[in-house]
Every structure is written in structure tokens, then in C-alpha cells.
Amino acid sequence: MPKILVAAIDFGTTYSGWAFSFKHDFESEPTKVTAKVWTGGQLVSSKGPTCALIKPDGTTLHSFGYDAETKYASLADTEEHKPWYFFSRFKMLLFDHEDGIHRDTKIKDSTDKELSALTVFSLSIKFLKEDMIETSSQRLLSGGLKKEDIDWVLTVPAIWDDAAKQFMREAAVKAGIDNDRLTIALEPEAASLFCRHLPIEKNTKGNSQSLAAFKAGTKYLVLDAGGGTVDITVHEVMANNKLKELHKASGGAWGGTKVDDAFRQFLIKLVGGPVMKKFQNKHMDDYLDIFRDFEIKKRDIGPSKADRVTFRLPSALSSTFKDHTGETLLDIIPQTSFSDQLSLTGDKLRVDIDLVKRFFKDPVDNITDHVENLLKEPTVTGCAAILMVGGFSDSPLLQQAIRSKFPRVKVIIPNEAGLAVLKGAVIYGHSPRMISERISKYTYGVNCCQDYREGHHPSQRKVKQKDGSFNVDHIFDIYVKSGQKIKVDDEVKNNYCVHEPDQDGMNILFYYTIDDSPSFTDDPGCKRLGQMHVDCPGHGKDRSAEVTMKFGLTEIEACTKVLHTGKITSTKLNFLG
Known part of the structure; x- marks a missing residue:
């Protein structure tokens, strides 16, 4: 069914947003894309902060973005926030999670309570989806949009692995986006x-x-x-x-949050970690104001700026510091390592520009x-x-x-x-074939078994079978190599046979590595990527399946053909374990 519009969701680490364009607008002016304008305090931005406030039941989203920040700060003021879940800047979990990302991965909120990552991501995407539909529907005189009218695009960093991409797709599907109407776009x-x-x-x-x-x-x-x-x-x-x-x-x-982190560490050095933690817990609204103010200031800090930068320190921070230490901030500034770079007058902290530039x-x-x-x-x-x-x-x-x-x-x-x-994601949704060739980040392949051949396989790798023959396990059967050029429609095909006569199917295990010439899947640097199951009904060892892979798209696609039955199945790879 033809689409009426393409909608894109950019789920960012710091800020998120949505945009859309109608098909007829794209055909006449591709860059005519509508995006939401977000407001929070003095900030007016093209995207809203990636913050989700979830009710104590752990399943219901209360608010997202600036509204979530404001409501949580209000709850914290009256000590009512503890059973609520507040998540901020949680996207980076998919990039640097130590154990990789899985469907059952949990993440911690601001008070270290755990919740399913899939729940947090899907509730956030659902808010952005419904907010977009409500706004775009207002432009339709006939009133309202149906699910089949919209093609969705979800952006992800190009440096993400396939498991993270699959996680985002499953979160979007859980949020109510039709899997067949969803495209993953690479941000750059x-x-x-x-x-x-x-x-x-x-x-x-x-x-x-x-x-x-x-x-x-x-x-x-x-x-x-x-x-x-x-x-x-x-x-x-x-x-x-x-x-x-x-x-x-x-x-x-190396994104902008590293600058925020450096500013936060500067404040911690100034007042101490315990004071900063107590201030954040007791005066969340003031804590948010500090970093909203910093967000505005850091956009104006350029190479030619020579004046000191003024930051407002809420009175609540000064009083928290005095309650905890018995001293005033004015008293301790001369004792700090950057005493000659700071001055405090009332609630105004003036910082030398060289120190501020060091945050970057x-x-x-x-x-x-x-x-x-x-x-x-x-x-x-x-x-x-x-x-x-x-x-x-x-x-x-x-x-x-x-x-x-x-x-x-x-x-x-x-x-x-x-x-x-x-906005580019919206254009990509209208015309996804504009990128015709990509470069493979990794060497991808399948774990397979081969008959032992003397001189070809290492002798220590041979394994004796029941019939007296010798096999070699854990062969890295390469599909594409790291750095290889891949056209969007390129296909790679390989055949695999069952191991035992009574097998009713095969589990095909996929591996990847940055090495362009791996020999075995247990070589250093080779990692298990995912798997897919292929049904092979019947009996005997002469049954095989042809596995066809496409690596030129933003997500790896696969289909299988069982050769003795002719059955063809499009298969989704499971990269989440």
C-alpha cells in the first residue's frame, strides 16, 4: 500500500526528536520536512532531552523530554521521587555495554533502580511516535492517519553493531511500529x-x-x-x-556529553562529590537548571572569546555545601587548584575562559x-x-x-x-536507494565443519568421527571481508549440509572479526554475532540448504532455500542471543 508520509525518529544520546514529510511535498521539495520544536525553561531547541519518567509500576510512561525533567524535579522536591523511574542519556548503553546488549538487559535509573532496557526504549519511542502522529494528523483535512499510511525510519550510529540495530528495531516494534514499515537509517x-x-x-x-x-x-x-x-x-x-x-x-x-562530563567534574572538584550528590537528590530542579544554563553557554564558547564565563550557582548548592562542610564556597575557592581562575559574587561564578575551553x-x-x-x-x-x-x-x-x-x-x-x-532520515525513507554502495566494517562468516584435508588443515584440528573419517570444526567460512565494497543488492550464497542423518534442522552460527582473513571462529578477535535456524525435514545426510545473505543494506538480510524441498524462507538473524 502506498505511503502518505515518511516519519523519522532520531533517538539521540542527549536529545531526541521526530520529523516527517508528506509524499507530495517530498516530490516537489525534498527538504520540506516538518520537525517538532521543543521548549524547556529558557531553552528552545529542535530536539528534546532524551529523558524518560516512568511511573512506579515500571510499565507506564508518565512523560518524556523537558516535561520528564520538570516533573521529576517536582517529585524530588517533596521526596516523592524514589519509587519513580527516571532515565537520562541511556542510549549509550547500546554502544559500550560491557557484556553486549540482550533482550533481557537491564539499565539503572538516576537512583540505581533497574528496569528492562527494552521497556525504557520502547516506551520512549512510543511517545515520539504518538506525538508525531498527533501533529501530522492535524494537517490532514480528512482527519487522522492509519498505520498503513506511514513509513517509519529510525536512526542509529553507523559504528553500532548488528545486535544494537536489532535491539532498536525490536524496541520500535514493541512501541507499535509495524516491522514491515520500519527502516533503519545510519546517521551520517x-x-x-x-x-x-x-x-x-x-x-x-x-x-x-x-x-x-x-x-x-x-x-x-x-x-x-x-x-x-x-x-x-x-x-x-x-x-x-x-x-x-x-x-x-x-x-x-567523543560527543558533546564529554564536555558536560568535564563541567560536572569541575563542579565536583569545587564542592566535593558528597555535596554534589546531596544537592542533586534534594534540589533536582536547581541541578537541572545548572546544566540547562551550561547547555546555552557552551554553544557560544568560541576560539575568540576572551571574557570570563559566568555561571549561576543556585543558593541551594551554596547552602548544601555549608551544611555539609561548615564553610562557605567563598571561603574555599582560594584553597582550590584553580583559585586564580575563579571568582564568586553572590550566586554568580565567573570562570576564566581558558579553564572553560579545557572542558572541550x-x-x-x-x-x-x-x-x-x-x-x-x-x-x-x-x-x-x-x-x-x-x-x-x-x-x-x-x-x-x-x-x-x-x-x-x-x-x-x-x-x-x-x-x-x-531531516535526512525522512529523505532516506522516501528514497532509500540513494546510497548504492557501502564498505563492510567487519569480516562476516559462518561457523562450519569441513572434511579434514592433509596439508590444508592443521593436523591438531582434526576430529575423528563415528565412521572413522576426520573432520575439522570451527572453520570460519567467510562471506564478506572487512573493508570489502558491497553494492546494495549484492548477494552471497553458500550451501550447508546436515551433520547427522536424524537432524531435522540446522542452527547456523554467525561470527565477525576485524581481521580480513580469519581461519577459525575461535581465533583471537572472532566474536559470536548471532544465529538462525533452518528447518530441514526428512532423513539422511544428503540434505542441505542454500543460505543467501545481503550485507549492503543498513541491516543484514538473509533467506534460506532447502534444496531437497525447494522451500524458500526469509529469515531474521538473531543477534541478541
Whole structure:
């Protein structure tokens, strides 16, 4: 059934939002995309904070975004917050969870109470979904949208693994989004598409620069600097105006939240950890105000700024400090390691600009160092431009660092850098084949068994079978290699036979590694990725199945054909264990 509109959800570490466009609008003006405007206190933003407040029952969402922050602060004021669940910036769990992500993974809220991660993510996505439907329905004179009218796009970082992508898909399906109507988009790709459609953009020197004018063969690097992760990919414009990826996605946890963390650590050094914890618990509204104020201030901190930066310290923080230590903040500032860089007058803390700029140092250095190494790669040599998108790309300090480090490369920053991913995801939903070729991040393969061949297999690997023959287990049967070019529609096919005559099916186990030539699935660096089950009815060892894989899409797709029955089944891989 044809879609009426495409809706996208950008579920970010720090901020989240939704956007949509109707099909007829896309056909006439691809960048005509509607996005929600969020408000919280003095802040007006294009996305809202990724905060979820869940009722004490652990299953019902009370509010999301600024409303969740405000309500939780109100509950904390009257000591009523303890049975409630408040989650903030929880997306990074999917990037750096020590044990990997699973369906039953639990995450801790602000008071260390645990709840199912799948529940928290799905409730949040459900809010964004329903909020979008309510707004878009108001533009339809006939009134209302049906599920089959909407195609959904959910954005994820390109550096995420397949298990994290599957987790987000299952959370979205649990939130009520039809699985067949859902597409996963990679964040830097979405941003690249948006900027390719913009007629005019401005680079950091203020000169007009059109990414859409880039000719076939032009290479450019997409630097998607978000709140949690920095996601980098390299695209080349093709003759058909489509894009192909030149280098596998890379990046790290160097986003804007690292600046927030540095500011938080500065406050902890100033007042002490116990005071900060007590202040946060007792005066949540004031605690939130400090960081909302910092969010505004950090957007204006540029390389040419020379004045001290003034932060308002709530009286509740000063009184909490005095109650705990018996001293005043004014008394202890001379005793701190940065005494000559601070002054306190009333509730105004004035901080030297050099100290504030130091909050940005680690993430900015990590980003520029990584880009420098990337531009030296043979496939990336000759890159004409760096496209900066994502909320952290609005930072004048990061912009200046990129411009200074790479003076011979054009630096392009769209006016809506923070919305480029979200709006680009809508464009991707309308035209998902605009990215025609990608680079595999890993070597993917299947764990299989082969007949032992002397001189080909290590002798210590042979295992004697019941019939006296010898097999070799844990062979890494490679499908695609790390760094390999993959067209969107490329397929890889391999056949597998049952091991025993009485087997009624096969469990196919998938592995991955950054090594481009693994021999065995138990080699160092090889990790179990997922599995799928293939039914093989009948009896005897002559039964086999052909497994076809597609690696050129944003998610790995698979189908199986049981050769002795001809039955073909599209199979979903289970990357969540």
C-alpha cells in the first residue's frame, strides 16, 4: 500500500526528536520536512532531552523530554521521587555495554533502580511516535492517519553493531511500529543525503558552498558529531547522483556529553562529590537548571572569546555545601587548584575562559586526531570537503579546530547541523536507494565443519568421527571481508549440509572479526554475532540448504532455500542471543 508520509525518529544520546514529510511535498521539495520544536525553561531547541519518567509500576510512561525533567524535579522536591523511574542519556548503553546488549538487559535509573532496557526504549519511542502522529494528523483535512499510511525510519550510529540495530528495531516494534514499515537509517548517511539536497549551505568561512554541486568522483568526509558518539564516514558522488561509501564507518564516544562530563567534574572538584550528590537528590530542579544554563553557554564558547564565563550557582548548592562542610564556597575557592581562575559574587561564578575551553579539549582532540588519520588512508586521499553535522558540530571550538587542522579541505556546516540527521532520515525513507554502495566494517562468516584435508588443515584440528573419517570444526567460512565494497543488492550464497542423518534442522552460527582473513571462529578477535535456524525435514545426510545473505543494506538480510524441498524462507538473524 502506498505511503502518505515518511516519519523519522532520531533517538539521540542527549536529545531526541521526530520529523516527517508528506509524499507530495517530498516530490516537489525534498527538504520540506516538518520537525517538532521543543521548549524547556529558557531553552528552545529542535530536539528534546532524551529523558524518560516512568511511573512506579515500571510499565507506564508518565512523560518524556523537558516535561520528564520538570516533573521529576517536582517529585524530588517533596521526596516523592524514589519509587519513580527516571532515565537520562541511556542510549549509550547500546554502544559500550560491557557484556553486549540482550533482550533481557537491564539499565539503572538516576537512583540505581533497574528496569528492562527494552521497556525504557520502547516506551520512549512510543511517545515520539504518538506525538508525531498527533501533529501530522492535524494537517490532514480528512482527519487522522492509519498505520498503513506511514513509513517509519529510525536512526542509529553507523559504528553500532548488528545486535544494537536489532535491539532498536525490536524496541520500535514493541512501541507499535509495524516491522514491515520500519527502516533503519545510519546517521551520517542520512545527514549526507539531507545536505546533498540543500541548494546552498555555508562553510565556516561564511562563503556560499553547495554540496549538491559536487560532481561525480568528488569525495567528502561526513563528520556526525552528536551528544554521545562521533560517527564518521566518507562518501563519493557517483555519475547517477547517488552516493557510495569509500571507507568503513568509524568513530568513538567523543560527543558533546564529554564536555558536560568535564563541567560536572569541575563542579565536583569545587564542592566535593558528597555535596554534589546531596544537592542533586534534594534540589533536582536547581541541578537541572545548572546544566540547562551550561547547555546555552557552551554553544557560544568560541576560539575568540576572551571574557570570563559566568555561571549561576543556585543558593541551594551554596547552602548544601555549608551544611555539609561548615564553610562557605567563598571561603574555599582560594584553597582550590584553580583559585586564580575563579571568582564568586553572590550566586554568580565567573570562570576564566581558558579553564572553560579545557572542558572541550579531550573530545575535540580525539575527533581531530581521528580525522587526520582517516584522511591519510589511500581510499580517502583527495577528499574535497568535510561536512560537519550533529549537535556538537554547532560548537565554534570544534569548528575552529577542524578548520585549523585541515586548512586545505573545505569545511561545510549546514545551517541546521543539529537537524541534518533527522531531516535526512525522512529523505532516506522516501528514497532509500540513494546510497548504492557501502564498505563492510567487519569480516562476516559462518561457523562450519569441513572434511579434514592433509596439508590444508592443521593436523591438531582434526576430529575423528563415528565412521572413522576426520573432520575439522570451527572453520570460519567467510562471506564478506572487512573493508570489502558491497553494492546494495549484492548477494552471497553458500550451501550447508546436515551433520547427522536424524537432524531435522540446522542452527547456523554467525561470527565477525576485524581481521580480513580469519581461519577459525575461535581465533583471537572472532566474536559470536548471532544465529538462525533452518528447518530441514526428512532423513539422511544428503540434505542441505542454500543460505543467501545481503550485507549492503543498513541491516543484514538473509533467506534460506532447502534444496531437497525447494522451500524458500526469509529469515531474521538473531543477534541478541
